[in-house]
Amino acid sequence: MLRKLALAAPLAAIVIATPAWAQSSVSIYGRLNVTVERVRFNDGDSQGVVNDNSSRIGFKGTEDLGGGLKAGFQIEHGFDATDGKAKATFWGRQSEVNLTGAFGTVRLGAWTPDSYFATSDYIGMHNHETGDSADAFYVSAFAYKNKVGYVTPNLSGFQGYVAVAESDPANGVDDKNYDLAAYYDHGPLHLGAGFEKQGDLKQASIRGLYEAGPITVGLLFQRNADFQRLGRGYRNYFRVSSMYVLGRSEFHVNVGAAGEYANIDKSDALQMTLGYNYNLSKRTKVYGYYTRIDRDDVLKVYGGNFDALALGVRHNF
DSSP states (O other): OHHHHHHHHHHHHHHHHHHHHTTEEEEEEEEEEEEEEEEEETTOOEEEEEEEOOEEEEEEEEEEEETTEEEEEEEEEEEOTTTOOBOSSTTOSEEEEEEEETTEEEEEEEOOOHHHHTTHHHHOTTTTTOGGGSOSSOOOOOOOSSEEEEEOOOBTTEEEEEEEEOOBGGGTBOSOEEEEEEEEEETTEEEEEEEEEETTEEEEEEEEEEEETTEEEEEEEEEEOTTGGGTOOOEEEEEEEEEEEETTEEEEEEEEEEOOOTTOTTOOEEEEEEEEEEESSSSEEEEEEEEEEEEOGGGGGGTOOEEEEEEEEEEEO
């Protein structure tokens, strides 16, 4: 009898504890995205390359604390899928803990600026703003770490984000980073805005995206002063992206035009991308694109002209 009771006690503890375990969840996710490309710089000789396009693996989870309060975490690591090596710091793409309730969400840790997600990334439909066809002219300090943030509740389609990243003098970052973003979604209309300031860097962006059946069109405008300390002044940047869906096929056209810096003549630049994606499944695409960047003579020393013809495979899990 005592032996039966000794066996029953741990089984009862497991049964009692099971509802608490069920309140927590952890998931693994990621993306592998690789292209084979023919690239050319400054209209010279071309060369073949195999490129990683921001492959990553991540873990995220939540715990229901009761009373509408939840704790969450997310850690994400970027790696080069062409050789398996880590990119920069491990978990360098994201590492945060957060608390969510009726008041919204409080975040602590490291993550990509929300002003970027709300604007440029949102309309980068053909390859999620990765690889050689990513937006070449969008400006951001991309402050990832030492951040405190807050996300408002969703209020009839509106949601706001604010974050402050502390300075890091030991690594040459002397100024705090202030990052603001907002989203508004109503049916086929999706709007976004972002503002960022870190020392002399300032940028303000607005974005709109509209879905009309198989056609999606996105627009972006940014005003920035990324090199104010060098006396270049402000610059305006416009971008339009479009997608047409036919069955499993997606046809993409993107054009970005960066104006002259206020204090530098002949400093304008243009990027054009034509892309095609074919969805093998909800998680896997094969795709191709051609992208071209034209810079005026004065800016060739900062990258010059560039074009690339690419074929790739992207798999999400």
